[in-house]
Amino acid sequence: MVKKFFQCLSLLVVLSLAIFGTAAAKSNAEITNIKAYDINDEILRIEISLDGNVKLEDVQAKITGSMLTISMDRTTPGRISKLSGTKIQTEKLIKKITVKETAIGHTKIRVSFKAMLEDEAYKMSVQPANRSEKQPAQVIIDVTKNELKTEPDKKVPEEKQKFKVGDKVIVLDAGHGGSDTGAVGPHGLTEKEVTLAVALKTEKILKNAGMKVVMTRKTDIDVASPNASNSVELQARLDKAPPQANLFISIHCNAFSNPNSHGMETYYSNANSGGQRLAQLLNEELAKHGKLFNRGVKAANFYVIKRANCPASLIELGFITNTAEEELLADEHYQNILAGAIANAVKRYFMN
Numbered sequence: 001m002v003k004k005f006f007q008c009l010s011l012l013v014v015l016s017l018a019i020f021g022t023a024a025a026k027s028n029a030e031i032t033n034i035k036a037y038d039i040n041d042e043i044l045r046i047e048i049s050l051d052g053n054v055k056l057e058d059v060q061a062k063i064t065g066s067m068l069t070i071s072m073d074r075t076t077p078g079r080i081s082k083l084s085g086t087k088i089q090t091e092k093l094i095k096k097i098t099v100k101e102t103a104i105g106h107t108k109i110r111v112s113f114k115a116m117l118e119d120e121a122y123k124m125s126v127q128p129a130n131r132s133e134k135q136p137a138q139v140i141i142d143v144t145k146n147e148l149k150t151e152p153d154k155k156v157p158e159e160k161q162k163f164k165v166g167d168k169v170i171v172l173d174a175g176h177g178g179s180d181t182g183a184v185g186p187h188g189l190t191e192k193e194v195t196l197a198v199a200l201k202t203e204k205i206l207k208n209a210g211m212k213v214v215m216t217r218k219t220d221i222d223v224a225s226p227n228a229s230n231s232v233e234l235q236a237r238l239d240k241a242p243p244q245a246n247l248f249i250s251i252h253c254n255a256f257s258n259p260n261s262h263g264m265e266t267y268y269s270n271a272n273s274g275g276q277r278l279a280q281l282l283n284e285e286l287a288k289h290g291k292l293f294n295r296g297v298k299a300a301n302f303y304v305i306k307r308a309n310c311p312a313s314l315i316e317l318g319f320i321t322n323t324a325e326e327e328l329l330a331d332e333h334y335q336n337i338l339a340g341a342i343a344n345a346v347k348r349y350f351m352n
């Protein structure tokens with residue numbers, strides 16, 4: 001739907017007044033720089049640098065329609081204030097950014113987007129200054145672009161919303177579910193909930209790109225029945241794929257008795273044509289965006305990828321039995337990044 005809009009988006013907005021001045025102790029931190037740039041196809045980052053540390057409780061963000069308002073206590077706009085009200089040319093996604101000192105020690109930054117945002121479409125964090133690495137204190141706001149909706153009055157005609165490659169049908173198989181939790185992490189995270197969350201997020205991105213998505217499950221259920229054998233359950237998942245399905249992607253998390261085992265890997269079956277290329281692209285995108293140790297692209301005869309009637313791959317997002325990776329897999333922000341990576345691989349599969 002809003003694909004085009006994002007594709008041409010590679011904006012790098014810099015209010016280039018970056019001077020990480022010497023750290024004089026003072027009550028209000030001064031804003032030294034504001035940047036907006038793409039982290040990947042899914043995340044747009046707004047980075048506010050300051051010459052002194054700020055606490056998370058001093059910063060508030062709010063989304064109203066297409067406006068992201070960031071209110072900061074104990075800060076002053078400093079030199080940036082001269083740009084107050086200035087229109088910043090970002091062309092694609094951001095209309096303008098304004099910075100204003102609304103009261104002494106209170107700064108308001110308004111980022112006006114060209115499209116509507118959903119209320120919860122951002123994640124905010126605060127980073128203290130790191131002098132040795134010449135890294136200023138920063139407030140970082142990641143806006144999920146998937147959540148951006150085109151304004152109703154500027155709707156792209158139905159025809160143009162379609163993804164270039166035409167109507168592809170993608171089957172997403174969230175591994176396990178219902179009576180079968182799959183692997184369980186040291187803090188109790190279940191594989192079935194991670195695979196479903198990532199599958200649902202991927203579905204959303206692919207649908208926005210104009211593709212048809214078939215989910216083997218959309219809730220916490222056994223696809224066949226709680227008492228079904230493994231092969232009956234897995235066959236029930238394959239049976240969800242319509243005859244015209246173009247790709248089948250089965251999403252899983254890895255597990256091992258050694259809690260140090262870590263990393264991501266993707267699988268294909270030699271019995272499935274096209275699967276190797278799909279597994280390769282998924283591996284590249286997951287490595288690039290998920291940034292876990294890459295265990296590679298492997299051949300195996302898992303039931304679903306061996307018997308799928310279209311190119312198929314099974315992916316292991318990471319080790320749920322590894323404490324650090326369990327924490328990542330539970331994180332919604334990280335799940336969005338993984339979903340974006342899977343969607344990128346799907347798009348690339350049809351590119352040439």
Ligand SMILES: [Zn+2]
Nearest residue numbers: 175182252253
């Ligand atoms: Zn699994």
